[in-house]
Amino acid sequence: MAYKHTIGSKVYQFNDLKTLLAKASPYRSGDELATVCAESYQERVVAQITLADVPLKVFLNEAIIPYEKDEITRLIIDDHDSEAFQAISSLTVGGFRDWLLSNETDTFLLKKTAPGITPEMAAAVSKLMRNQDLIAVAKKCGVITRFRNTIGLKGHFSTRLQPNHPTDDRKGIAASIIDGLLSGSGDAVIGINPATDSPAAVMNLLRMIDTLRQQFDIPTQSCVLSHITTTLELANKNAPVDLCFQSIGGTEQTNRSFGINLALIEEAYQATLALNRGTIGNNVMYFETGQGSSLSANAHHGVDQQTCEARAYAVARKFNPLLVNTVVGFIGPEYLYDGKQIIRAALEDHFCGKLLGLPMGVDVCYTNHAEADQDDMDNLLTLLGVAGCNFVMGIPGSDDIMLNYQSTSFHDALYLRKVLGLKHAPEFEQWLQKQGIVDDNGDILQVGLGHKLLADKFY
Amino acid sequence: MSEELENISPLKALQAFTAARIGMGHVGLSVPLKHSLEFKLAHANARDAVYSELNTEGLAAGLKQFNLPILHLHSEAENRAKYLQRPDLGRKLNKASLDQLTFYNDTDIVIIIADGLSATAVNQNINGLLALLIPKLLSVKLKLAPLCLVQQGRVAISDYIGYGLRAKLSLILIGERPGLSAADSMGAYLTYSPVPGLTDESRNCISNIRPAGLNYYFAADKIFYLIQEAFKRKLSGINLKDNAGLLDH
Numbered sequence: 001m002a003y004k005h006t007i008g009s010k011v012y013q014f015n016d017l018k019t020l021l022a023k024a025s026p027y028r029s030g031d032e033l034a035t036v037c038a039e040s041y042q043e044r045v046v047a048q049i050t051l052a053d054v055p056l057k058v059f060l061n062e063a064i065i066p067y068e069k070d071e072i073t074r075l076i077i078d079d080h081d082s083e084a085f086q087a088i089s090s091l092t093v094g095g096f097r098d099w100l101l102s103n104e105t106d107t108f109l110l111k112k113t114a115p116g117i118t119p120e121m122a123a124a125v126s127k128l129m130r131n132q133d134l135i136a137v138a139k140k141c142g143v144i145t146r147f148r149n150t151i152g153l154k155g156h157f158s159t160r161l162q163p164n165h166p167t168d169d170r171k172g173i174a175a176s177i178i179d180g181l182l183s184g185s186g187d188a189v190i191g192i193n194p195a196t197d198s199p200a201a202v203m204n205l206l207r208m209i210d211t212l213r214q215q216f217d218i219p220t221q222s223c224v225l226s227h228i229t230t231t232l233e234l235a236n237k238n239a240p241v242d243l244c245f246q247s248i249g250g251t252e253q254t255n256r257s258f259g260i261n262l263a264l265i266e267e268a269y270q271a272t273l274a275l276n277r278g279t280i281g282n283n284v285m286y287f288e289t290g291q292g293s294s295l296s297a298n299a300h301h302g303v304d305q306q307t308c309e310a311r312a313y314a315v316a317r318k319f320n321p322l323l324v325n326t327v328v329g330f331i332g333p334e335y336l337y338d339g340k341q342i343i344r345a346a347l348e349d350h351f352c353g354k355l356l357g358l359p360m361g362v363d364v365c366y367t368n369h370a371e372a373d374q375d376d377m378d379n380l381l382t383l384l385g386v387a388g389c390n391f392v393m394g395i396p397g398s399d400d401i402m403l404n405y406q407s408t409s410f411h412d413a414l415y416l417r418k419v420l421g422l423k424h425a426p427e428f429e430q431w432l433q434k435q436g437i438v439d440d441n442g443d444i445l446q447v448g449l450g451h452k453l454l455a456d457k458f459y
Numbered sequence: 460m461s462e463e464l465e466n467i468s469p470l471k472a473l474q475a476f477t478a479a480r481i482g483m484g485h486v487g488l489s490v491p492l493k494h495s496l497e498f499k500l501a502h503a504n505a506r507d508a509v510y511s512e513l514n515t516e517g518l519a520a521g522l523k524q525f526n527l528p529i530l531h532l533h534s535e536a537e538n539r540a541k542y543l544q545r546p547d548l549g550r551k552l553n554k555a556s557l558d559q560l561t562f563y564n565d566t567d568i569v570i571i572i573a574d575g576l577s578a579t580a581v582n583q584n585i586n587g588l589l590a591l592l593i594p595k596l597l598s599v600k601l602k603l604a605p606l607c608l609v610q611q612g613r614v615a616i617s618d619y620i621g622y623g624l625r626a627k628l629s630l631i632l633i634g635e636r637p638g639l640s641a642a643d644s645m646g647a648y649l650t651y652s653p654v655p656g657l658t659d660e661s662r663n664c665i666s667n668i669r670p671a672g673l674n675y676y677f678a679a680d681k682i683f684y685l686i687q688e689a690f691k692r693k694l695s696g697i698n699l700k701d702n703a704g705l706l707d708h
Binding site: 029033163164165166167169171172173174175176178179182195227229256257258259296297298332333334337367368369373374395396397398399400401402403404405406409411414415418444446447448449451454 | 479490640
């Protein structure tokens, strides 16, 4: 169906919903690379004005990637909860924006409505919202998940301890883990990106973190972020797999480029659940996403990158994840050119994910070929803290020496906790207190050389 | 004051185990100024590496020892600014380069050397790695295509080159995105049956090749192992696992 709008003597026509969404998207380099973005400032706003009048019901009838061609479209349509949709079924996209911002729409109502919201509806409404709207609504959403601790409680904020080492050296990784734990990092997960995806190397790392966790009785979970086929193989051999990781995208073809499909994720999900390692919950999946992956795999079907990203969240929510992490600035300047675009994309992803009911975290990051620096990351981190982001990364000195990019540091998390009064996951905070790493207020203490974590050789 | 705080960090001893920025200490809760400025300097160096250029003359001179023809190729991205904004252009050869490929017969492997995001990485690491790798390849009678030096190239340009030279496997050695502690990291991507249009799942990657990362000996061993497996099983990518270190059960 075509959408039309007239401004003065100029008539704008948008041939279908997919085109309208793309043209309404705030400017970013990836959409220009894909040649789907608006051609002028005016066209972009006209597309937003036009989109505001589209009824949400249209999204259930006009698939932006054909149902027959894409298993994620099928997932979105087949799993749509029409009862949950009732609360918003009569609204337009513009009306939806106002509904989200209204005082009557609270955490409970948002949670109840989430299964009725499709990724495309979330993407659409985000395109009409300013950064402060994205923050205000995301803050109202509450998404709580559990494995060995509780992540996402109001007033709490967690970190993934990311102790990567370029050659997976055990001592090198252990050194970063100790620094992180002594800084209070690691309540979301202790998660290593392995330099090598071989089953033996991954097993080696899994055993090391598991030994550490058991020795010190740390209420957290571990993950080695290998390809899902490697994790599946290891889970089937009864390896100590807490969380099953996979990068996912928003089109079937994107996922094919990652070597995955829904059936494979389901198989790995079931295998990980069967290990039954969670103590207080069974959210066992850890997904990573990021705008631009579909375009990068030449698998975007003319859909703008933010809408593709939101569709990846349909995949994520199928498997009740503990953590979903949008790795926002990793992909590079051809998709998100500078600090402004990275910040906008992160707020959109966090908002869309939360709206759809996902435990969103953000890898607040940039690469050295992007027009961004630490000041941009400070801005974004602070905004996300205000927005109620579930977790960010914790990396020694912001510098990932394996993946070659900059993310948030242990210090950054300390800063955010202090200025916004945010607590750790409660079980983890108790552990930190017991270890003498934080005081009764949750403030970090300087530990001495005699601390157990420094004295013990778990590696 | 920051010096003083840094000295009492009990993590100092652990710094021997990793180049990661551990044990920096705190001023209040924040990073001591010395470390903050060191970080800025490293970022500045990385930014400079992104804009570094392939030393084609120097590289060609070093590659002479292998007695292979050397092709000088260029992608469709005419300069760095274009390269950064249009990755599609960095994946394709320009017309003049395509024309150069037509003169060569079927071969087993083409080795491609491209600037990627850090020409510095390639300028510094290529000779050290190839001096170990090429003799290994020749020892098992693999037939090598001309060595290809590519400016403003991305990984997938190896599909065009491998296909154009009718090589059974393409191996591209390319500068990786510079990090702060490493602006000289080189990656190796190998693709069996290269043809334009392939994506990441068709390739195997070995990253962080540099003396302080995955050193030349290990890197050459690993690449050689994967190449042999790729030829044995006639495939590469996600189905070709690195089982060099097998599970013990």
